[in-house]
Amino acid sequence: MQKRLLCTQTSTHIENTIKNSNLTKKWRIKQVKKSNFNQNLEEIKSRISNSDFIAISLQKTGSYSSPWQKVLPFDTPEIAYLKSKRSAEKFQLLQLAVCPFTLRASKLTAYPYNFHLFPRDELKIGMPSYSFACQTSYLTSMARLGFDFNSCIYDGISYISRAQESSMKHLTGTGNLAVRARSVKSSSTISVADSVFIERIKSRVKTWRTACKDSKGSNEDALVRALRKVVLGEHGSRPCLDVDVCSERQVQLILEVLKEFSDDTVPLLIPTKRGGTQGVRAVMTSSKEDKILFEKELQDLEEEQSKNVRGFREVIDLISASQKPVVAHNTLDDFTFLHSKFLSPLPPRIDEFKCSLSSYFPYVIDMGHLMKHFNPSGKMNNIHAASSFLRSRFFAPVEIDIPLKGTPEEMSEGKIHGQNVLQISQIFAKLYSIMKPGQHHISEGKDLALDNYANIFDPCSSVSLENSDDDVRISSGNTRRLSCNDMVFLWGFRSGLSVGELKSLLSRSHEAFSSEFDVRVVDKSCVVVAFQQPELAGDFVKAMGSGGTCHEGLTELTSLGLRAANYETYKCACNLSRWDSDLADSLDQVVTSADQFSADSHGKSPYEIWWDDDTVLNLDDF
Template sequence: MIQRRLFCAQASTILQHPNTIKNNSFNKKWRIKQVKKSNFNQVMEEIKPHIFNSDFIAVSLQRTGSYSSPWQKVLPSDTPEIAYLKAKRSAERFQLLQFAVCPFTLRASKLTAYPYNFHLFPRDELKIGMPSYSFACQTSYLTSMAQLGFDFNSCIYDGISYISRAQESSMKHLTGNSLMRAHAVQSSSTLSTADSVFIQRIKSRIKTWINVCKDSKGAHEDPMVKALRKVVEGDHGSRPCIDVDVCSERQVQLVLEVVKEYADETVPLLIPAKDGSTQGVRIVLTSSNEDKDLYEKQLQDLEEEQSKNVRGFREVIDLISASRKPIVAHNSLDDFSFIHSKFMSPLPLSLDQFKSSLSSSFPYIIDLGHLMKEFNPNGNIKNVPAASSFLRSRFFAPIDIDIPLEGTPDEMNKGKIYGHNVLQISHVFAKLYSITKCRQQKEEASLALDNFANIFDQHSSPLLDDSNEDIKISSSSMRKLSCDDVAFLWGFRCGLTAGKLKELLSKSHKAFSDEFDVQLVDKSCAVVAFWQPGIAAAFINAMASGGDCDEGLKELILEGFKATNYETYKRVCNTSNWDSNLADSLDQVVASANQCPVDDHEKSPYEIWWDDKTVLNLDDIKL
């Protein structure tokens, strides 16, 4: 069959630069700078202008695993909320070992890319027991990395550590030896008698101390006395200081109110305690307004340096966030669940909370998979090489790639594929962007991209008439069904195919006299879809009652068959303990639901997109 090719850009000569690769060559010639702890500081100075001067930033993550059994991955029959719960569990269990970042610019058909692949390994750099990392590993993921020549020894010993924003905030309280600048507080409207006594005592002490410090500045003082004074009073450069002990946060506020009277010449610092509270206020006396400004600048620089040492790789995440550039990823839900969990804060409980939290740091995220649906709405392209092959066979959009990075042979791969996927993502996106510009006659391509930004439902598409709560199964020959028309079935013997299971069911109950379909979720469980409303509930009720008058159904029940509705599956995904087989998890939830039943009115009116061509091939499951 001859396919028509869309010519979207003028053909241009591919540059014969050693860093320039023809747009149909995904191979080891691509130069990707490898970043480890030993060259991290140097690379940070290099990558910063590339990030802020880029048009887009592509990211690609390499994890230690994704899911522990087939049903725990995101299934076509999952709602967006359930898909998020699965991504959340994966991000909390597994770890990142590589994080590839590629700032790039697009000028006509030329892609100028700056790909960096950061090798990560989380560790307790400050030896304070926080953060304490433990994580799961999936053997197939590690095997795949090993086949590409990944050096696990180098990762462990020279990998870059990191800490999340939430962990850094907690760490400042746990260390107990780092002073924090105190911020201005509002004056208290009402003071108790105890407050008034405390304030008068502190006022007198601070006033006396300042007067003593200013009194001739010890010009005629014995050198030994001056040395002892420094030991007692403390010294910040040449600036004297005094510590005021406090017993509560209320007393901290009162001390800061007193210090405000001397704001032109003093700088208050908070002394943190081990338990995260404040154990005292240190007041530093400066000699002039200029000296105070200088000291505050020194404190700010010191805090920044300490934070930089602690942040590690998160400094890259913070740069990307500060740039506000559009970010391109292939699987945004999984990738940004990991990014949020590892570098921001613990993942929230719901998808809406996750989106809200993420948008504050990354307001514009483009998922390559959603963008591909604009050009192949009836296909199911699961990876970046497949997307590249599809575009190459149907569209003519030549992209010249220039990678002007320099580095040592060790930094530039030594011929091995590290972080290779981030360049593929950049390249495929450049093609899609070029084709989109050709398609848009009156509207800019950047505006067209807005339709595909910040979508975290892997099955969503602007081309389909659907709601945010729909479940889509595949993307071709789909039917819209209510979740009430779906049943989960388990208890059948191992090795039973979907076709054989459908044959058994068709002879068991009148519910199967109308059209229905069966798909396997894993080796222990299947999903049954009914085209007629209300049939699923009738079948589940018949199973619960023991089969009534249907001999075929009684035989299935005697064999151990069980059935439940979609709500039970949702409750499984909301629990913390997931079994390797979905059937075992369903058994546990059904047993607990019998003790604490859930009212029917709590059900959500979800809908699914069902494709009868979607079949789970158990032979492809490799764990």
């Protein structure tokens, strides 16, 4: 299989013409809200089942609160995960677009759905939480594009995670109504008190059953029948008996008694508002057929109420059950949100996160890593940049077919209503048509199969390097391997100082700066210095720790308030959740903290990064 590079201006013109024609024809995406969620669920299930891939795209209330809290190119995978974890726990999802699609040659058949979400405590028990943070720039951007916040709040689909549902299963099963009692094992030891309780319950049940059967053949007037129903009790149209309990042990004993009458009696549990069991209800059916019918009614009721509680998570469960490859633009960011909102609380470490996620989504493809094969030195920060790059380098026309139908309100053509998920699907289709997995190889004998790009959650790694969790890849032209031990964070410098001025001051302060070094901005309060030669960073930090007494230039800087810390201090700030708005404040806290990292952490760091001139922002451009 040969790569189809654009070699002529004619090919470029053809691709641009196709692109422009696609822009003039707006994509129609089905908008799904609380009011039409249930009626679309079966259709969505069918689309997911019949798809080849599933693309997703998220719209959130924010991502990070200050520049240094976003994932930076020199972050190790563990630090990148901690930052994404904080974002997922702090902010909220308002839209989640899902696009099951199939690829047949150059034809992309897509079924895009954009789900409007809003966390709501449907059962009034405090789950999920009502509170979340909002980043004003995100909301402002959404408002400018016409996002309807009223519709989101009042008609957004609620949801609950698997962990939340499991922890409150006694409550959510039927909305505080009686639920089916599960089978219990017979107790091996029966005390005297248990025996007395069993005989009392057995006598009460027999008396109740006799009264129920006697009333069936009697010819009573309406008032007597009504009074009898009040006395005997009724569950729907069937007679019932409620027995209050004081402990789970009593529940077990009552269920064992009711086994004797299991031919026509069905036991139910009556939950309390705060969990646990308030009592046991015995419901008498008229025959074996009626018992089967009643148990089916209970099962259907439980499934319907469970579905209402799960809400949008029904879609997440469908995607998980399908085991189809899931395509996203930034898998670490997107799937920390998905895990936090729909599965369970995020674990503390990235390896635990990967293990947990793989049990639900075993095959996740990151578009950013896939693009790095075609442009390893470029920056694919967004899907628009990726699309532009492909148009300029490859001729891979993709015909898009969207067979979905719906009402005008459902099939919105607005800019923000899930358009990104179709662009992700289209770019993936282009890449897939160029690659043709398994049919050709790139240089050095590496296969282009999609397996090489699956389940990579390091946002800065590259498949063209050693695929290790200890590597960080920074995309740019001229790169060099750099140990994290060769990096130093500086803060406390004069406000308004340019990078050139700071480099000039540093070069006169210590012999470590006699060799080549780079200075880059992390945020307005802090810069990072990268030394090309090993050991120089450690020498400089030690000199700073001694107050620079042996270096006149360094003494001057320290007297002005300049402070320094190694990479381990930065890692510790993230591990200890020191998320101040300025990185300098976070580093200060770690340096002066009593629970600072142990001495062992000052050893050689196993992490390496790939450093280049575009690693972080230039102070002059900040």
